[in-house]
Amino acid sequence: xxxxxxxxxxxxxxxxxxNACVRAVTRAAIYEQWKVFGIxxxxxxxxSGDIKELNxxxxxxxxxxxxxxxxxARSEEFRSExxxxxxxxxxxxxxxxxxxxxxxNGSLSGAEALAREQDVTVIGIPGTIDxxxxxxxSTIGYDTALNTIVECVDKIRDTATSxxxxxxxxxxxxxxxFLAQNSAIAAGAEAAIIPEDxxxxxxxxxxxxxxxxxxxxxxxxxxxxxxxxAMHYAERVRTEYPEFGVxxxxxxxxxxxGKPSAYDRIxxxxxxxxxxxxxxxxxxxxxxxxxxxxxxxxxIARAAKLDKPIDKELINDLYVLSI
Ligand code: F6P
Numbered sequence: 001x002x003x004x005x006x007x008x009x010x011x012x013x014x015x016x017x018x019n020a021c022v023r024a025v026t027r028a029a030i031y032e033q034w035k036v037f038g039i040x041x042x043x044x045x046x047x048s049g050d051i052k053e054l055n056x057x058x059x060x061x062x063x064x065x066x067x068x069x070x071x072x073a074r075s076e077e078f079r080s081e082x083x084x085x086x087x088x089x090x091x092x093x094x095x096x097x098x099x100x101x102x103x104x105n106g107s108l109s110g111a112e113a114l115a116r117e118q119d120v121t122v123i124g125i126p127g128t129i130d131x132x133x134x135x136x137x138s139t140i141g142y143d144t145a146l147n148t149i150v151e152c153v154d155k156i157r158d159t160a161t162s163x164x165x166x167x168x169x170x171x172x173x174x175x176x177x178f179l180a181q182n183s184a185i186a187a188g189a190e191a192a193i194i195p196e197d198x199x200x201x202x203x204x205x206x207x208x209x210x211x212x213x214x215x216x217x218x219x220x221x222x223x224x225x226x227x228x229x230a231m232h233y234a235e236r237v238r239t240e241y242p243e244f245g246v247x248x249x250x251x252x253x254x255x256x257x258g259k260p261s262a263y264d265r266i267x268x269x270x271x272x273x274x275x276x277x278x279x280x281x282x283x284x285x286x287x288x289x290x291x292x293x294x295x296x297x298x299x300i301a302r303a304a305k306l307d308k309p310i311d312k313e314l315i316n317d318l319y320v321l322s323i
Pocket of ligand 1: 013074104128129130172173174225256
């Protein structure tokens with residue numbers, strides 16, 4: 001099918017660089033003389049028909065802005081087949097030949113279901129601070145969030161050192177430990193507690209058992225938000241090791257906002273253009289990703305369903321470096 005019109009939306013949690021990507025998709029499509037419709041508030045807006053045409057000026061002056069000008073939402077209605085049928089009806093009403101979805105795991109799973117049930121052409125673009133999508137080395141927003149965390153931990157370290165305290169710093173990532181593990185390495189933390197390394201070892205006991213306080217008077221542990229997060233570990237230390245001064249800092253939504261880094265802007269721009277190239281080449285229902293700095297196409301069903309493993313060497317590296 002020759003494409004004449006596309007729809008573009010952001011869905012799920014906002015991530016820095018989504019705007020840069022909306023700009024890139026819009027401009028690359030207009031360059032091909034295609035029409036572009038912006039779909040507002042993710043799947044919610046597609047179901048309710050919150051859809052407006054975008055021109056090149058509509059995406060001016062947004063490359064540097066965090067959040068998403070298209071707004072975003074997590075839609076309950078789209079989880080049902082009826083909801084997805086309504087969404088497909090609106091795509092037909094606006095003569096949209098293909099839908100470009102920028103989002104994380106849940107959003108791309110939704111896109112996959114829509115494509116399968118309604119014979120809609122979708123292209124996924126990985127946009128989430130969690131970096132948890134299979135088939136791509138990085139996701140839009142991850143680098144910026146990582147840098148935000150490192151900046152915060154650098155500040156927390158001042159208090160940790162001045163007061164000789166153990167700080168448990170909780171970071172986002174949902175089921176994935178990429179933000180926790182890599183921010184721990186970048187900020188020089190003593191340990192990271194991540195979901196991928198929780199099988200049979202007690203990470204807290206390991207950390208304390210290494211006698212961290214013998215050589216250092218303060219320490220920073222980065223904890224993934226899953227399973228009770230930082231509070232859980234702080235409580236355990238307070239009861240099991242009352243001799244330590246313990247504090248918790250939950251970074252929360254600070255991690256999702258702010259100007260995208262140069263890396264995220266470039267990634268967003270490349271993936272945005274790549275989504276249009278994929279459609280020109282006749283690709284359907286793939287996610288565009290980046291592997292070893294090359295653009296790749298990954299079947300959207302695989303990207304959404306398969307787990308992205310964390311490199312176990314990173315776990316060892318942190319362990320070695322925290323003596
Ligand atoms: O997926 C991005 C993310 O920020 C996760 O790290 C976090 O668990 C979740 O979104 C929070 O979602 P919400 O914005 O719905 O509270």
